[in-house]
Amino acid sequence: MPSEQVQAALNLQITREIHSGYLYLSMAAYFEDLGLKGFAHWMRVQHREEENHGLMMYGYLNAAGGRVRLQEIEAPATEWPTPLAAFEEVLAHEQQVTAWIHEIVDLALAEKDHATANFLQWFVSEQVEEVATAKELHDTLKLLGNSGPSLLLLDRELAGRTFTVPAEATKWGVL
Numbered sequence: 001m002p003s004e005q006v007q008a009a010l011n012l013q014i015t016r017e018i019h020s021g022y023l024y025l026s027m028a029a030y031f032e033d034l035g036l037k038g039f040a041h042w043m044r045v046q047h048r049e050e051e052n053h054g055l056m057m058y059g060y061l062n063a064a065g066g067r068v069r070l071q072e073i074e075a076p077a078t079e080w081p082t083p084l085a086a087f088e089e090v091l092a093h094e095q096q097v098t099a100w101i102h103e104i105v106d107l108a109l110a111e112k113d114h115a116t117a118n119f120l121q122w123f124v125s126e127q128v129e130e131v132a133t134a135k136e137l138h139d140t141l142k143l144l145g146n147s148g149p150s151l152l153l154l155d156r157e158l159a160g161r162t163f164t165v166p167a168e169a170t171k172w173g174v175l
């Protein structure tokens, strides 16, 4: 069973993942309001992914004999000055999440909790993708500036994003 300290770190991270989803759902609402339905759709898929990350940790902690204890979820911002500003926050947020995941891996390894360290390797890889995607969209938006026609083209592209529950998640009871 993970130590009390590892359980506390995983419980905190569950709340952070749910909060990440809540933040992206708030960004979806912002983009809906701007009439950028593709951006809103992309954020809603991101919301599902984050919820899924939290549920994977929930499933793992239960399977490992620990106790899930949910915590308060901070209210997200509801407005951003520009679409680029929203993606600046996405990028910074994902970099922060990466640092948090690495800290928990370090803690698990220091305690010789190989099961938890192994479980978290999926998240280590996932964060490389999450940061890369956020950076790509951030950089594209920076190039486009506030050009309406270009934003609409990107909006159409983002409308095509799909969500599927990863095979890794089903292992931990995610439906």
Ligand code: FEO
Residues within 6 Å of the ligand: 017, 020, 049, 050, 053, 094, 097, 130
């Ligand atoms: Fe679950 Fe985007 O970090």
